[in-house]
Amino acid sequence: MSIDEYKPGLEGVPATLSSISYVDGQKGVLEYRGIPIEQLAQNSNFLETAYLLIWGTLPSTEELTSFEQEIYQHRRLKYRIRDMMKCFPESGHPMDALQSCAAALGLFYARRALDDPAYIHRAVVRLLAKIPTMVAAFQLMRKGNDPVQPRDDLNYAANFLYMLNEKQPDPLAARIFDVCLILHAEHTINASTFSAMVTASTLTDPYAVIASAVGTLAGPLHGGANEEVLDMLENIGTVDRVANYVDECIATKSRIMGFGHRVYKVKDPRATILQGLVEQLFDEFGSDLYYGIALELERVVSDRLGHKGIYPNVDFYSGLVYRKLGIPTDLFTPVFAIARVAGWLAHWKEQLAANRIFRPTQIYTGNHGQSYVKLDDRSTPLPPGLLALGQEL
Numbered sequence: 001m002s003i004d005e006y007k008p009g010l011e012g013v014p015a016t017l018s019s020i021s022y023v024d025g026q027k028g029v030l031e032y033r034g035i036p037i038e039q040l041a042q043n044s045n046f047l048e049t050a051y052l053l054i055w056g057t058l059p060s061t062e063e064l065t066s067f068e069q070e071i072y073q074h075r076r077l078k079y080r081i082r083d084m085m086k087c088f089p090e091s092g093h094p095m096d097a098l099q100s101c102a103a104a105l106g107l108f109y110a111r112r113a114l115d116d117p118a119y120i121h122r123a124v125v126r127l128l129a130k131i132p133t134m135v136a137a138f139q140l141m142r143k144g145n146d147p148v149q150p151r152d153d154l155n156y157a158a159n160f161l162y163m164l165n166e167k168q169p170d171p172l173a174a175r176i177f178d179v180c181l182i183l184h185a186e187h188t189i190n191a192s193t194f195s196a197m198v199t200a201s202t203l204t205d206p207y208a209v210i211a212s213a214v215g216t217l218a219g220p221l222h223g224g225a226n227e228e229v230l231d232m233l234e235n236i237g238t239v240d241r242v243a244n245y246v247d248e249c250i251a252t253k254s255r256i257m258g259f260g261h262r263v264y265k266v267k268d269p270r271a272t273i274l275q276g277l278v279e280q281l282f283d284e285f286g287s288d289l290y291y292g293i294a295l296e297l298e299r300v301v302s303d304r305l306g307h308k309g310i311y312p313n314v315d316f317y318s319g320l321v322y323r324k325l326g327i328p329t330d331l332f333t334p335v336f337a338i339a340r341v342a343g344w345l346a347h348w349k350e351q352l353a354a355n356r357i358f359r360p361t362q363i364y365t366g367n368h369g370q371s372y373v374k375l376d377d378r379s380t381p382l383p384p385g386l387l388a389l390g391q392e393l
């Protein structure tokens with residue numbers, strides 16, 4: 001095996017055969033089951049899109065109604081999950097709370113009947129139904145309040161905003177949030193989806209699969225970027241400081257959050273749609289000073305780094321939408337997770353249908369033929385890091 005076969009980050013290495021979604025990074029194309037994301041954003045809603053991703057076709061009226069009813073009936077959390085959440089520190093990050101709760105679901109349901117379609121179906125419904133309730137419940141509980149129960153007269157998107165803000169959302173706000181969930185639902189073999197697949201390939205339970213994916217999404221290079229973008233816009237503070245900020249990042253080879261993508265070398269089509277949603281919200285509810293900074297940032301980065309294919313990705317404008325919807329910044333990534341559960345579950349089912357446990361190989365760069373040296377005979381000094389650790393211990 002030669003070093004040339006090693007691809008850092010598995011860039012460009014096919015890890016599966018999939019029919020769930022398709023991305024053309026040069027043309028800025030994203031399709032879910034062959035349907036362009038623009039058409040789904042315009043015409044669909046999140047639960048219908050989740051059904052399409054997970055079962056492969058758009059549902060009939062009866063199928064969609066039945067699916068919605070099942071989700072509505074399973075939104076509530078077991079009181080033991082709520083009691084567990086009461087022990088979480090208020091200062092804990094909501095993604096850590098979500099990962100803990102997702103894994104805890106596995107304690108309540110029979111493990112690993114993966115050859116039973118009814119078990120698979122129940123797991124899909126429970127995870128899609130309960131994840132939003134978990135995110136909203138942690139938000140209220142960390143403020144010292146009791147969580148509110150889901151409302152069965154509200155659709156998926158409106159009910160989440162209701163549980164989060166304790167008031168019925170404006171219909172336009174609910175619709176815009178629903179479109180955000182569609183845009184974040186799926187994106188081929190991204191890092192968190194790959195985590196889900198690797199975990200799924202060992203035939204563990206679906207709750208462990210989703211917990212693994214949540215943990216991966218949390219990182220600032222992946223789903224955590226949307227939260228970092230808002231912090232960045234706040235730090236820049238004014239439009240006239242954008243160019244210096246970008247030049248400083250380039251000089252120090254620092255990452256500009258919300259820009260760049262392993263696949264897209266043009267503007268992420270989701271960023272374009274999200275920008276339209278931002279402008280709709282601002283027309284209706286008033287603008288946001290950060291939008292002007294974001295527009296200038298997009299202009300300067302495209303000017304300075306466009307030649308390297310660095311353009312806005314899905315995380316660049318999403319935070320401005322969520323901020324306008326009254327969602328706290330550290331809940332932006334949990335909101336991403338609420339949507340991406342649909343994609344993770346679709347890939348979980350697809351992996352199980354043609355499973356082989358993931359076990360790649362490596363290029364060994366270490367030594368051979370080393371012998372054990374007794375402690376008393378080890379004269380060479382410990383490297384400074386280990387020595388310091390020793391002193392601490």
Ligand code: SDX
Pocket residue numbers: 009186187189190191220221222223225253254255256257258259260261262263308310313314315
């Ligand atoms: C998501 O994969 C998916 O589909 C993910 C996602 C999904 O829907 O699941 O689309 C969601 O995770 C979007 C990405 C959110 N992350 C960020 O916004 C963080 C900032 N972005 C970068 O960290 C980066 O662009 C990545 C992680 C997204 C992609 O990294 P790659 O493909 O490994 O790119 P790289 O590190 O090899 O960089 C290539 C070059 C380097 O320059 P050179 O050393 O070649 O001179 O591009 C530069 C990098 O320095 N570069 C950036 C940059 N991203 C890449 N320079 C400045 N700012 C950036 N954001």
